[in-house]
Amino acid sequence: VEKHFVYRANDLYEFIVKIFVHLNMPFDEAQIAARIILEADLRGIHSHGIIRVPTLYVPWLSHGYISNKASISTINETPVMLSLDGGNGMGHVIAYKAMQRCIEKAKHCGVAIVTVRNSNHLGIAGYYAMMALEHDMIGISLTNSTPYVAPTYARTKMIGTNPIAVAVPAGEEYPFVLDMATSVVTQGLLDILINHNEPIPLGWGIDGSGANTTDPRKVLDGGAINPLGASDLMRSYKGYGLGLLVDILCGVLAGANFSTGVTRPGPKAPAHLGHFFAAIKVDTIRPIENFKKDMDQLIHQMNSAPKVEGQERIYIAGEKEFELADRYNREGVPVYEEAVHLLEQTCKDIGNEFNLTPIPLIEND
C-alpha cells in the first residue's frame, strides 16, 4: 500500500471548489466539477479523482486550453433528442448539464438521448449514468477519449479506452452501476503502476512491435493497451468493437473528433471530444415496484451463486464502489502522498492557499 493521507470528503470538496473558483470558473460550475471529481475518489477510482486536478484540469484552465465557463449551445433538438456543443468547457460541467437535460426529456417522453461535441475529459462516466437513478430511470453515459488502445491485429493507439457506463435502479439493493473502459485496463492505472515501478501482466498491453509486454512504460510510449478480451484467442475483437462503437456514438454521431483526431486540449486546438447520454424511464415500460423487485431478485441470485474455491463473494457491478463510498464518507477519503504533493505545488503555482488538513491515520484497516 502506497503512503497516503486521509481527508474528510467535504474538506476535499471545498478545496477543489476553491481552486476552480480561483481559476475563474463560475461558483456553481466549480461545485459541479468538484462533486464529480470527489465522487471518483469516494468510489475508489483515484485515477479519475483529485489527482487529475493538478495533472490535467489546472493546467488546462490556467493556460486557457479549455474555457473556464461552459458555454453550451444547442445544435439540434426534438422532444426526445438533443445535440449539444460544449464550447470547449470543463467536461464534467458539460456532461452534467447534458445529462440533466436528458433526464428532463425522458420525464416527458419516457426515453431520451443527448449527444455532445466540443467537450473535454469528463472524469468518471458512471457519475452521469447514476444521475438517472433518483428518477427511477436507467442512465447510460459514454465518452470517447485520447487514443490508447490498438484494434485487434494493430500495433498502435487508434481509439480511446472509451468507457461504457450504465446505471440501473434496484429496490433494497445497491443499484447496478457498470462503469467500464472497453480496454482491459485504463491508461490511468498504468500511470499509477509506472509510478510504483510495477510490471503488468502479459495481456494488458503491447509494445511498439505489437508484442505483449510486462512493461507499462512501453505500452504508453509507442505501444498500446489491448481491448477487453486481451487476445485474439480470447476474442479481443469484441472489446475493440465496443470501443469503436463508443467512438461512433460519441465522435461520429455527435459530430465531435474521433479516433486519432481526439487529443489532449492544447495551445493549438481543443480536444473536441464527444459524449453520448441516454435515459429510460422504467415505469413507461413496467411498474417500477415490479422492476425493482425483480432487480433485487436478480442481484440475490448472482450474489448467492456457488463460488469458485477461495472466493468469498460474487459482486454486482458497482457494489464494491458503493461500499467503498459509504466507508470513505464515514472514515475519510485516502489521497496518495504523490497527489498531495502535486496539489501543494499547483496551489503554489496559481497562488491559492493549500489548506487541507488530513485526518490522523487509523492503522487498523
Place this chain on the structure above:
Amino acid sequence: VEKHFVYRANDLYEFIVKIFVHLNMPFDEAQIAARIILEADLRGIHSHGIIRVPTLYVPWLSHGYISNKASISTINETPVMLSLDGGNGMGHVIAYKAMQRCIEKAKHCGVAIVTVRNSNHLGIAGYYAMMALEHDMIGISLTNSTPYVAPTYARTKMIGTNPIAVAVPAGEEYPFVLDMATSVVTQGLLDILINHNEPIPLGWGIDGSGANTTDPRKVLDGGAINPLGASDLMRSYKGYGLGLLVDILCGVLAGANFSTGVTRPGPKAPAHLGHFFAAIKVDTIRPIENFKKDMDQLIHQMNSAPKVEGQERIYIAGEKEFELADRYNREGVPVYEEAVHLLEQTCKDIGNEFNLTPIPLIEND
C-alpha cells in the same frame, strides 16, 4: 475442415420455408424465419443457422412447445416506446416484427425502444440491428438466453451468452455490425468442437469446480463459459457486467424471465425470454451525408493502422461477415454434413420431402 455440402442460398431458403409451413406456420412468418436463419449461414455464423432447424425449431414447433403463429400483443405503448408480449411464438418472427415497429416509431420520433417478453430464441441478434440500416438508422438488438455463463468468481451457469448487436450505416464502406456474445465464446461453438472432438484453449470456460478446462464437455456439463475477459486479471467482470446488463434490459425491464429462470421451451413451461431493441435515426442529430463520410473515414483509419507482424488485415466489426455473405450468395452456402443428415432425418420424422440438391463442390477454396 469438416465435410460439407454447398447449396444455393435460395434453395436453402425455400427448403426452410417449406418445413415451417409444413409445421403450420403462416406462410409469411415462415418466410421471415427462413430468411433470418439463412442469413446466419450466409454470414458464417453456422451455429445459429440451418443446423438449428432440426435441433431446435422443428422439435419445439412439432411438440407444441412454442406456438406456430406469433400472436403478438401490446402491453404498453407511447410514441417512442413499445412493450410487447410475443405469445410464445417463433423468436425470429416476434423479433422481426418488434424491430419493424421500432423502426416505424423512430421514423416519427428520431429514437425508439421496444421490449419483448414471452419470446424464444431469435437466431442471430445482428439481423434485427441490421434492419435499421436501410432506413439510415443505428439499430440495437439484445436478447437474453438460457444460462451458460458464470459470473466472475462463480462456478455455475447463471446468465446466458446474452448477445449485444449494434448496426451503424456507413457510406462507401460496409456498415459497422457488431454482433457479439458477452461471453468469450458461445455454447454453439462448443457444441461444434465437441462434435469434432477438439479441445478448447484455457480461458474459455470452467469445469464444475471452477477451474479452467480444455474439455468443452466439462464446460457444458456442470461447468460454465467464462464472461468476455476470460479471467479476473483480464477483467472478466466487465464481460459479466455486460451480460448482466443484457439480462436486465431483456429480462427485468421487459418483464420476461431472467438468469436461471430462462429455460429451453418445453412441455412444462415456455422459455419466456426477452429482447430489447432500439433505433436511432441519424439525421435527427447530424446530416446523414456528414455522418456517413465520417464513418468511412473512421473505418479507413482502422483498416490502415500499422499491423502486428504476420497480420494481413485489421477488420471492422461485420466486415468479414459481409464478405462471406457476398461470396456465399455467389458460390453457394456450405452446410456441414452432420446438419444435412439431421435435416434428412427431421424431414423423414415430420413427413416432409427432403429435396435439397447440393452444388457440385469446387475444391479451390
